Amino acid sequence: METLLFFQQEVIPAFLKGLRVSILLILPSAVVGLMIGTVTGALRAYGNRGVRLVADAYATLFRGIPLVVQLFMWYFGLPYFNVYLNPFAASVIGFSLCSGAYHSEYVRGAFLSIKRGQLSAALALGFTRLQMVTAILLPQGFRRALPGCGNELIYLVKYSSLAYMITCIELTGEAKVLASMTFRYTEIFFAVGLVYLGLVTFASWLLQLVEDRFTVPGFEHHEL
Numbered sequence: 001m002e003t004l005l006f007f008q009q010e011v012i013p014a015f016l017k018g019l020r021v022s023i024l025l026i027l028p029s030a031v032v033g034l035m036i037g038t039v040t041g042a043l044r045a046y047g048n049r050g051v052r053l054v055a056d057a058y059a060t061l062f063r064g065i066p067l068v069v070q071l072f073m074w075y076f077g078l079p080y081f082n083v084y085l086n087p088f089a090a091s092v093i094g095f096s097l098c099s100g101a102y103h104s105e106y107v108r109g110a111f112l113s114i115k116r117g118q119l120s121a122a123l124a125l126g127f128t129r130l131q132m133v134t135a136i137l138l139p140q141g142f143r144r145a146l147p148g149c150g151n152e153l154i155y156l157v158k159y160s161s162l163a164y165m166i167t168c169i170e171l172t173g174e175a176k177v178l179a180s181m182t183f184r185y186t187e188i189f190f191a192v193g194l195v196y197l198g199l200v201t202f203a204s205w206l207l208q209l210v211e212d213r214f215t216v217p218g219f220e221h222h223e224l
Helices: 002-046 049-064 067-081 087-112 116-124 129-166 171-182 185-214
Strands: none
Touching: 002 049, 002 087, 002 129, 002 171, 002 185, 049 087, 067 087, 067 129, 087 129, 116 129, 129 171, 129 185, 171 185
8 A cells, every 4th residue: 555655646746757858858869860860871872982981980980889978978078168958958969869870770771772773774764863862762761771760769768768867857867866765766667667668669569550551562571
């Protein structure tokens, strides 16, 4: 009975407050990261040598440095250059740039998997470069990159738990504060794990719906 009251009066209100912040972190980071990744992936696949070098350097840098270190650099490092970000903005920037670097790898691989013969045929038929990109590259590349990009979006749900490291108090941060006050770490963090499991399950379900919506019958899936 005491545990039930504790969850009703302390845990649930704190979790709802933290969950709101987590969602506000995840949504813009997911959208901006996907946009960055799509553009960067396309440049890595079809840009000239100089552009590819810059895009590859970005992907290598942000995939190679641990995300928590990147967050520290954005929040604690930028003040050295007289640039001050609040914890929320630093978190969104960190998540977006890191996620974009991983998305770019999935997008690059998807574009490179499209046979060059299709592009040559499109040019021979009189397609402009823009028409070739919008009618041939993007539809196929989007479908092929979707599973990998979807997986990265699911990782982003879990990445968001690092925001409390730079004092952006989201779901994990609220749990840490509450656990420090009550010393009921086991119950609180077990409950946090269940909430994240629910978020990931919901995100996976939505992504599966998107994949099914864009599946070409008889092409991506084969009946046994």
